[in-house]
Amino acid sequence: MPPKILVVDDDRHTRVLFERLLAKSAQVTLALSGAEARQCFAADDFNLVLMDQRLPDANGIELLREFRARRPHLVSILMTGFADVRDAVAAVREGLFDYQTKPFDDLEAIEAVIGKALELDRAYREIDGLRQRLASEPDLPLVVGQSPAMERALAQIRQVAGLDTTVLLEGESGTGKDLAAHLLHASSPRAAKPFLEVNCGGLPETLLESLLFGYEKGAFTGAGQATAGYIEKAHGGDLFLDEIADMSPKLQSSLLRVLQDHSYTRIGSTQPRTADFRLICATNRPLLGEVKAGRFREDLYYRIAVVAVRIPPLRERAGDVVPLATHFLDHYNARFAKTCGPFTPAAMRALESCPWEGNVRQLQHCIERAVALHAGGPLDCLHLFPDGQAASGRCAGEVAEAEFICGYQEARAEFERDYLRRLLTQAGGNVSEAARLSGIPRQNFYVRMKRWRAVTEK
Numbered sequence: 001m002p003p004k005i006l007v008v009d010d011d012r013h014t015r016v017l018f019e020r021l022l023a024k025s026a027q028v029t030l031a032l033s034g035a036e037a038r039q040c041f042a043a044d045d046f047n048l049v050l051m052d053q054r055l056p057d058a059n060g061i062e063l064l065r066e067f068r069a070r071r072p073h074l075v076s077i078l079m080t081g082f083a084d085v086r087d088a089v090a091a092v093r094e095g096l097f098d099y100q101t102k103p104f105d106d107l108e109a110i111e112a113v114i115g116k117a118l119e120l121d122r123a124y125r126e127i128d129g130l131r132q133r134l135a136s137e138p139d140l141p142l143v144v145g146q147s148p149a150m151e152r153a154l155a156q157i158r159q160v161a162g163l164d165t166t167v168l169l170e171g172e173s174g175t176g177k178d179l180a181a182h183l184l185h186a187s188s189p190r191a192a193k194p195f196l197e198v199n200c201g202g203l204p205e206t207l208l209e210s211l212l213f214g215y216e217k218g219a220f221t222g223a224g225q226a227t228a229g230y231i232e233k234a235h236g237g238d239l240f241l242d243e244i245a246d247m248s249p250k251l252q253s254s255l256l257r258v259l260q261d262h263s264y265t266r267i268g269s270t271q272p273r274t275a276d277f278r279l280i281c282a283t284n285r286p287l288l289g290e291v292k293a294g295r296f297r298e299d300l301y302y303r304i305a306v307v308a309v310r311i312p313p314l315r316e317r318a319g320d321v322v323p324l325a326t327h328f329l330d331h332y333n334a335r336f337a338k339t340c341g342p343f344t345p346a347a348m349r350a351l352e353s354c355p356w357e358g359n360v361r362q363l364q365h366c367i368e369r370a371v372a373l374h375a376g377g378p379l380d381c382l383h384l385f386p387d388g389q390a391a392s393g394r395c396a397g398e399v400a401e402a403e404f405i406c407g408y409q410e411a412r413a414e415f416e417r418d419y420l421r422r423l424l425t426q427a428g429g430n431v432s433e434a435a436r437l438s439g440i441p442r443q444n445f446y447v448r449m450k451r452w453r454a455v456t457e458k
Contacts, residue, residue, distance in 0.1 A: 002027050003047040003118050008037040008063075009079060010056050014102075018050060021107060022114070034058025041067055046074075047121045048114065053080040053088065061091045068095060073124040075117045075342075089425050093377040097342055116345040123323035127330065139191060141182045144327045145320040149312035153180070156309045161187035166259070166304050168244075169282040171311030174361030177282040180311055181240045184280055193237030196230045201246035209251055210267055219268025231264050234277040244281040244304065245290050249297070256300045279304065314356040314363065321351050324360060328367035329379070340371045343379050346418060350381045380422065 007018045008031045015030045022028050029044065031037040034057045041049070049067065051060040060078055068074050078099040080088045088099040097117050100110055130142055143154065160167055161184050169177040178197070185195040200208060210220075214229030230239055241247070247255070258264045259279065263272050281304045283290075290296035314321065322343070329341050343351065356362050370383045420434075427433035435445035 003121070004029065004044060005048045005050065005114075006031065006037065006040055006044075006046045007050045008032075008034075008055065008060070009050075009052040011052070014052070014079065017104070021111065026118075032056075034063050037063060038066075041070075048117050049074065049076040050114075051076060051078055053078055061087055061096075064091070064096065065094070073121075073128070075121045075124070077113065077117060085424070086430075092425065095339075095342060095378075098345055113345050116348050119322055119348065120326070120342060123326040126323045127327050140186045141179055142327075143176075143179060143183060144324050145317060146323070147312075147317040147320045149316045149318075150320060153309055153311055154183075156307070157184055158187060160184070160307045160309075162189060163307075164278060166279045166281070166306045168287065168305045168308045169280065169311055170287065170308060171282075171284065172313045172359055173284045174359030175311040175313055176360050177284075177311050178240070178242060180309065181238075181242075181280045181282060185238045185240075188238070188278075190237045190278060194234050195238050195240065196234045197240040197242060198230055199242045200251075201243035205248045205251060208247070209254070212251070213254070213264055214266040216266050216268035219266070223268070226266070229264075229266065231258060231275050231277065232266075232273065235275045236277070238278045238280055240280045240282070242282045243284065245283045245285045245287055245296060252297045252300050256297065256303060259300075259303045314359045321354075321356070321363065322348055324363055325351050325367055328364050329371065332368050332371040336371055338371055338374070339376045340374050341377075341379055344381075347378075347380050347384055350384060382422075 003026045005018075005022055005026045006029050007015060007022075009015055009018075010032050015032075019028050019030060026047075029040050029046070031040050034055045037049075037051070037055075037058075040046075049064065051064055053060040055063070060080075064074075064076050064078065067076070075097050078088050078091055078096055079102060080099050081102050085099075085101065088096070092099065097120065098113050100113065104110060126146060127144060130144060133140070145151075145154075157180060167184060169180050171177050181197070182195065185191060198208070198211060203211065210227075210229070212229050212231055214227050214232055215223050217223055217226045254264075261274075262276060263274050265272050287296060287301055287305065291298045291301050314324075325343065326341075329343070332338070333340055351363075358365075366384055370379055373386070374383050419438075423434040423438055424431070427437060431445065435441065438445060
């Protein structure tokens with residue numbers, strides 16, 4: 001279904017402009033007044049509202065506040081004249097996605113902003129849908145992502161979740177292999193039974209062996225009582241071995257014997273025991289390459305790789321970055337009792353352009369830091385990357401490169417528009433203060449704002 005957009009403006013030329021601009025890509029509803037806008041908003045679920053600042057019977061900002069009180073995640077754009085820019089800046093701080101000044105001289109730029117606004121709306125709706133599903137299935141973990149690459153992985157997980165077979169999860173660090181393992185367990189007939197997780201890379205060999213197999217009293221110094229291992233405790237459920245490639249050759253051999261007949265022996269005992277469990281393994285290194293290098297047993301590899309599921313890196317998940325970032329934004333707003341957001345169009349471009357070498361984990365930490373350090377209101381590029389670069393050390397450069405692959409004049413105009421807007425936002429709409437911050441004489445500052453149709457006063 002095409003997105004639904006409500007355009008509220010008493011000016012016929014503006015209504016006709018947007019109706020023609022959006023007719024091919026959206027379902028457009030037109031309203032001439034605040035009263036009509038209220039009726040339309042009550043009758044339909046709009047993906048985006050384009051609202052004029054001054055209406056015959058209402059103030060556009062007040063009307064949008066009313067709408068957002070009923071739908072907190074409403075994405076909206078204010079259309080304003082030069083004289084009302086200070087109010088528009090204040091509205092952005094309250095949650096307005098963006099504002100556009102009249103007269104409109106750059107329709108391509110407006111289309112780009114509308115595209116980002118609809119993208120944010122899709123992110124909100126995806127997350128809301130996932131949360132509604134979780135309300136009916138509270139044991140399932142929340143997995144955000146509808147990109148083709150992620151859908152393929154999720155389809156494989158759903159296909160094998162109910163099967164009693166070993167599953168190998170492959171993928172780079174930070175892609176969410178542990179979340180996939182929890183989803184496998186929660187979606188299986190074993191969901192009511194234990195799910196035990198061990199990181200093979202974070203433990204010495206002897207400790208990992210005792211943790212997995214258990215031990216008898218007196219088996220070694222400090223073994224004061226008999227203790228069951230994770231293999232025993234996982235009976236009826238799932239055992240998740242993370243970073244399986246780091247397991248020592250000795251333990252690889254022991255694990256192979258367990259998988260052959262689900263029989264094991266506690267340390268210090270000669271009495272074999274049996275356990276019914278499903279093994280789920282994960283690795284951030286190509287396991288077949290480890291086999292060829294002689295660091296991993298080939299026979300064990302074929303035992304655990306009965307079904308191999310690749311969890312894609314974030315750079316292959318086109319379209320998932322903004323929904324993930326929005327999910328983390330909501331999470332940390334609730335955790336820190338803040339009201340940060342939404343992301344500005346420039347911030348969304350930066351998020352999508354970043355390589356995210358640390359994958360979802362890096363994105364999560366980026367949003368956590370931004371919310372922790374920001375007092376509230378919209379999140380711009382500088383809030384996400386305050387040092388001018390992401391944790392990878394390359395994000396800012398790559399974002400800049402992605403944004404400026406265009407003609408020189410276009411790049412210069414885009415930079416100056418964004419720069420002036422940020423200045424005026426920081427100055428709270430005060431042109432004199434913005435000019436002072438920029439170091440540009442006030443009169444010259446006015447000229448630049450008028451030249452690029454940026455924000456100004458009459």
